[in-house]
Amino acid sequence: MPINFIPNDPRAGHPPAAVIEAHAERPDELARYVYLGSVPEDTYPTDSDGFLFWQCREAALRAIDLWELIDGSTLTTWQNGKTLRLKHKTPGQPQLNAFYDRLSLSFFQVDAAGGDSYRSGASTDVVAHEAGHAFLDAIRPDLWGAFQAEPGAFHEAFGDCIAILVALQDEATRKVLVDQGLLRQKNFVESTAEDLSHGIAVLVDANHNAAVPRRALNTHQWVMPASLPVSGGPGVLINEVHSLGMIFSGCFYDTLTNIYQSRGVESEKGLQAAARTAGELLVAAARTAPLKPRFFQAVGNAMLIADGMRNAGVNAQAIRDGFGAHNVLLNAEQLTSPTVVLAGRPPSETVHSVRDVLTQASRRSLLEVTGDDTDQRFYGSRVQLGDQSVAAVRRRQKVSLADVASDLEGVYCYVEEDVLIGEQNGNAALLGEVETVRQSAVEAQSFVFSLHAAGQISEEAHSQAGDDTIGAVSHVVSNVGEERRLLRKRFNCRCHALPGTARAFLCT
Ligand SMILES: [Zn+2]
Incomplete structure (x- = not known):
């Protein structure tokens, strides 16, 4: 039919x-x-x-x-x-x-x-x-x-x-x-x-x-x-x-x-x-x-x-x-151009753990570039660029959201970035750019500020009340272990509360 x-x-x-x-x-x-x-x-x-x-x-x-x-x-x-x-x-x-x-x-x-x-x-x-x-x-x-x-x-x-x-x-x-x-x-x-x-x-x-x-x-x-x-x-x-x-x-x-x-x-x-x-x-x-x-x-x-x-x-x-x-x-070469020589040997051909990409010595010199921070972690990964598999670590940083809004006091999010690691004359080398700890925090806080301003953040407990009541919410504050963490719940249409009602929303 x-x-x-x-x-x-x-x-x-x-x-x-x-x-x-x-x-x-x-x-x-x-x-x-x-x-x-x-x-x-x-x-x-x-x-x-x-x-x-x-x-x-x-x-x-x-x-x-x-x-x-x-x-x-x-x-x-x-x-x-x-x-x-x-x-x-x-x-x-x-x-x-x-x-x-x-x-x-x-x-x-x-x-x-x-x-x-x-x-x-x-x-x-x-x-x-x-x-x-x-x-x-x-x-x-x-x-x-x-x-x-x-x-x-x-x-x-x-x-x-x-x-x-x-x-x-x-x-x-x-x-x-x-x-x-x-x-x-x-x-x-x-x-x-x-x-x-x-x-x-x-x-x-x-x-x-x-x-x-x-x-x-x-x-x-x-x-x-x-x-x-x-x-x-x-x-x-x-x-x-x-x-x-x-x-x-x-x-x-x-x-x-x-x-x-x-x-x-x-x-x-x-x-x-x-x-x-x-x-x-x-x-x-x-x-x-x-x-x-x-x-x-x-x-x-x-x-x-x-x-x-x-x-x-x-x-x-x-x-x-x-x-x-x-x-x-655009400049595709910039993605993989060496920008900083790091201490330590270059990444191994085969990656079984983060240390195959980033030796302890390389990690220490990378921390000099990003800024040392106890809330920063590195995880092993690889990045595929065209036919080239490039050694990489994923940098993960805990960011406090206390300065974004008073109701986010004690709430954290985690911001991530791929850091490409290569070789230059037998040394490990950082490829392309990497954010500093401070820059990453500002990026995350600015993003969360925009979510907060658009009314897209809710407490997990409130969002459980039923899908039909949470039209504007894309992120929720959840308890993860001992931590209060901001997490994505959905990709929402661009939603806005209708004037005069708390429960109907508009979006584009
Ligand atoms: Zn969308």
Whole structure:
């Protein structure tokens, strides 16, 4: 049986709902979704619950198709197992919200007084964005607990990039963009989640930062996230992960369109091919980029390395220009260039423990670079850069959050960074840059400050009250042994309490 399907956001304007054949179910041996209830397959009206069920399912399955295309492999498991719950309309308190929490992709509905309904599960943009969180978490679970602005913002940007790439899988969409010359003008593909941002404008505040759609075709320029304010008018760049993510999605969209234009084949097929190339480079880089506070740059450099391996570097200029347009300056060699000679022998060829990478002597001289701190630990790891496996340690540092806000007195988080270790003339050497203890603490505190300002932190005990009451919360304060620790609970849509109610939330 066919279904009605909208291949973009319901408020995007293009393309209209069309009757299509629904995706077949995925076999049990692969990663798949588990649905909320069951609805007979049919061409339901677009304002019905039956449509919402099949629209959400189709968008989520199209996102897997896209993922498997650009990752070049079959998705066999999510971060947390074979199944992920797809809650097209989560029961409970109405919210303009959507989230990924390692167990589910959850979507919500608000019925406004004027008769408008805001249904996040009806937006292919929003569904693909949340699925993007799940794909990235499956290959980079370490980003879940990163306490820096850029890895968090990259997660959000990655969701938007997946939404854009899913939209570009649709032939009618590509034809509109190419035939009307819209690729480098404001268009319905680079703008995402139009319906939910409209909900914020109408139901919360037309001057809210999230009252306009996020846009990948933008002129936002990278600056240190901590230098930005935590609030601002519609679409203004602020120190908040969804907003900051526009810097990276801007780099990616510009890279994609640069690749398209550089090939001189301006057709919908050319656009399809360019989107696939850009998507493949994005995923390859997301898999391998070392965890660094300047993560946008690390991913961009990893895209350059991936392009060198896969495409003989033919897209290097497109990538450099795409990132350069947003003040993210790339130089892949910098990742592995020796910057400090360390005492001790270089890393062993085989790594069984952290001491094979970092001898006691090397560790002592690394501490001179980062600053000695009893709350700093090093763990063995390796980092894959293109075809090169580079010795690395993961530096983990305990950071007090007492100075961030009075209610975080006695609460800690752990910030991590990959430190690449190589060899120079028979000595161990630090490759690339490493943060000092002080810099890492400031990065983490600034990130937590932005979460706190957006109302995204709760006590674990409160968050247990039920999923429907915790729309804005992405992080919780938990007791871990003797310690009060801040931990991620979910990747939330950008949520804000509705005026006049403590229990309903809006997001984009
Ligand atoms: Zn998100």
